[in-house]
Amino acid sequence: MSESSTAPLTRRWSRALVAGTVLAVLAVVGVHLSATFFYNAPTNPVSQRYAKQIQWWMDPLFTQNWRLFAPNPISENVRVQARASLAPDGNVTGWIDLTAQDEAAVHGDPVPGHIAENGLRNAWFEWAGTHDDNGDPTTANGDVMQQYLLNLVIDRLRGQVGGTINSVQIRAVTTLIPGPGRTAAQTAPQTRTLSWWTV
Amino acid sequence: MDGVSEHVNGTVNVGRLTRALWWCADRYETVTTRLIAARGLAVLRIGYGSLWVLFLLREWGERDAMWGPGAAWSPALERQYADATSWSGVLRAWMTAVAGSTPTEFNLFYVGAIAVGVAFTLGWRTRVVSILFAAMVVALENRSPMLTDGGDNVLTLMSVYLAFTACGAHWSLDARRRAAKPPKPPRTDWRGELAEAWRRMLTVASNGAVLVVAAQICVIYGTAGFLKVQGSMWQDGSALGYVLQLNWFHPWPGLSAWLAGHAITIAIAGYMTVFVQAGFPFIVFAPRLKYPAIAVLVVMHLSIAVLLGLPFFSAIMIVGDAVFLPDRFWAAAAQRLAGPAYAQSVHSAARDRVARDGVAKDGVAKDEAAMDGVATVRPTLVFDGDCAFCTASVDRLKRWCRPAVRFVPWQRLELAAHGLTEAQVTSAVQWLAVADDAPVRSGAAAVARVLLRSRWPWRPVGALMLVPPLSWLAALAYRIVAANRYRLPGSTPACARPAESPTPDPDGNLAQGLGDLGGGADDAGTGAGRVEFAERDHAD
Numbered sequence: 203m204s205e206s207s208t209a210p211l212t213r214r215w216s217r218a219l220v221a222g223t224v225l226a227v228l229a230v231v232g233v234h235l236s237a238t239f240f241y242n243a244p245t246n247p248v249s250q251r252y253a254k255q256i257q258w259w260m261d262p263l264f265t266q267n268w269r270l271f272a273p274n275p276i277s278e279n280v281r282v283q284a285r286a287s288l289a290p291d292g293n294v295t296g297w298i299d300l301t302a303q304d305e306a307a308v309h310g311d312p313v314p315g316h317i318a319e320n321g322l323r324n325a326w327f328e329w330a331g332t333h334d335d336n337g338d339p340t341t342a343n344g345d346v347m348q349q350y351l352l353n354l355v356i357d358r359l360r361g362q363v364g365g366t367i368n369s370v371q372i373r374a375v376t377t378l379i380p381g382p383g384r385t386a387a388q389t390a391p392q393t394r395t396l397s398w399w400t401v
Numbered sequence: 402m403d404g405v406s407e408h409v410n411g412t413v414n415v416g417r418l419t420r421a422l423w424w425c426a427d428r429y430e431t432v433t434t435r436l437i438a439a440r441g442l443a444v445l446r447i448g449y450g451s452l453w454v455l456f457l458l459r460e461w462g463e464r465d466a467m468w469g470p471g472a473a474w475s476p477a478l479e480r481q482y483a484d485a486t487s488w489s490g491v492l493r494a495w496m497t498a499v500a501g502s503t504p505t506e507f508n509l510f511y512v513g514a515i516a517v518g519v520a521f522t523l524g525w526r527t528r529v530v531s532i533l534f535a536a537m538v539v540a541l542e543n544r545s546p547m548l549t550d551g552g553d554n555v556l557t558l559m560s561v562y563l564a565f566t567a568c569g570a571h572w573s574l575d576a577r578r579r580a581a582k583p584p585k586p587p588r589t590d591w592r593g594e595l596a597e598a599w600r601r602m603l604t605v606a607s608n609g610a611v612l613v614v615a616a617q618i619c620v621i622y623g624t625a626g627f628l629k630v631q632g633s634m635w636q637d638g639s640a641l642g643y644v645l646q647l648n649w650f651h652p653w654p655g656l657s658a659w660l661a662g663h664a665i666t667i668a669i670a671g672y673m674t675v676f677v678q679a680g681f682p683f684i685v686f687a688p689r690l691k692y693p694a695i696a697v698l699v700v701m702h703l704s705i706a707v708l709l710g711l712p713f714f715s716a717i718m719i720v721g722d723a724v725f726l727p728d729r730f731w732a733a734a735a736q737r738l739a740g741p742a743y744a745q746s747v748h749s750a751a752r753d754r755v756a757r758d759g760v761a762k763d764g765v766a767k768d769e770a771a772m773d774g775v776a777t778v779r780p781t782l783v784f785d786g787d788c789a790f791c792t793a794s795v796d797r798l799k800r801w802c803r804p805a806v807r808f809v810p811w812q813r814l815e816l817a818a819h820g821l822t823e824a825q826v827t828s829a830v831q832w833l834a835v836a837d838d839a840p841v842r843s844g845a846a847a848v849a850r851v852l853l854r855s856r857w858p859w860r861p862v863g864a865l866m867l868v869p870p871l872s873w874l875a876a877l878a879y880r881i882v883a884a885n886r887y888r889l890p891g892s893t894p895a896c897a898r899p900a901e902s903p904t905p906d907p908d909g910n911l912a913q914g915l916g917d918l919g920g921g922a923d924d925a926g927t928g929a930g931r932v933e934f935a936e937r938d939h940a941d
Contacts, residue, residue, distance in 0.1 A: 211597060
């Protein structure tokens, strides 16, 4: 395509074709930009009223989430650890710090991989976001997220424990990063241990 | 008072209305016939295409664990997840296509995705390939939605938008092919009319997509910025201190810890981030603020790339900013990169000559002939025109390095007028600077000066060739090649040098060499007494 067309359009139908395209493009661009705006904006009367239409337009091609580090950045470190109960006699392994392995993979790597950076981190936060304090799912995707976290942990443990894994237990050690207005008591590690999940 | 006169004086209103209508008509003409940000789009294409290829190569070893049949986000989970969404029809089939593949199919798909990325970057059949590229990116990025980060999200959006643009109009194999094709005479029948209408329709679509790309980037920065404004940690300036201590984004713990200790720097950088991000949707309309803001964002993303270990995310965001730089900026940047473009200058010189003389001389615009008598002052390299090896080398030099230098065989030069002797010009190439009083250079020192006036990356090579001890090595290499040139491929008996050849070569003189580095501007300034060439009309 040349940068600028030189030949003028002389016939009526060709001009109508171009004018029609201009109108169509204006309409699509208008709809898309409106949908994008209301998809990202905080909940408001427009986005509530047209929630279905906006979802239909944006999902799945144009889904977006720009909340990384906003409104507040994550200010705690979560270490995901796991142990396994092995077949046949139910021997239980020690706690294996999977997050430490991710950290080791990222350290000194100018181009860290997606698995080390996003794998366990996203899986944990997605699981925590779709389950209540008792570990029961709160959304339709809860089961999917639990299975995903389990798959991820089993894949990681499989190479590190000898034997067949019967069930696994996951715990998360959360430490608030010290900062202004945070007491020593607040920044002490908190451990949340989940129940045993059968493989 | 003014308002009253406007209402009373009807002609003023009519004039304004007419002007407004004219303005609209002009705008309509622009968006239907001109590609907006055509070079910016090329930058986006090359940037996103190459980042995609690099990303896939980076994850080559992990491809199965990430997206293959053995991924933790298993095919069964993908189906279950898709069931819970509103996806339907072709889109759903495509989003879940990779999950249903066998290991062989998956590997083929992965290699195909890399190949499409390469073709997209090069701009080969861009119209079709850009659609394929979007399809590949969408399919793979949605295969494991829980593995993605912001960079994947932006890349997916941009790949879809780019499929609607004419991102292959510049700096692409397509553009090269089009330039090489002789222009077809325009058809005047309905087919010609339809082709022109189609071209305009594609132009309109591309311009609409450019608007969407720009607006999308504004939404990203605007959303991130406005959300941060509400965050207490961004308000009290401590936010970046926490970010630097996150164990998952911590490739250089020592560096991060050191930076986290500087509360003042952290606070200033944090405020700057929020201001520029929240203000970006408005700043892009203020040319004087736009460039500093983009510079701040580029620095911010470079820091993210290194400190948080997110190079792909950062690069993807930086590439997106390219759409806000005007076409003339990219055109100038490309010219800078391409160097003085010898061929171009020859063409324009030939045009000047035709314009002055009124007639083109039998169409034979031989480089040297075209340059003659043209007011453009440029330095000259004198070579041996009888030596086929020398001539071929000069041709190669012109083609590869595109120097802004005139090449003249010594046979067409009045040697004495330039203080040259036949012994000199047959033993080595000679460099005539524009300034009359500048000493003549020869051999490797002359070649170095040609390279200094060439396109990238030859300029630094030329500079290095003037610095001892590299200059000594270069001079030695030149002498060896020159002494054996009749033995080298492409040589003729005429290439043999006369028996004795003293080379008065003042190379290795760093001070003089660097004095010449100043290059074109100085030379042109003293160009009043420029070199004159005798005997240059050839009779053929």
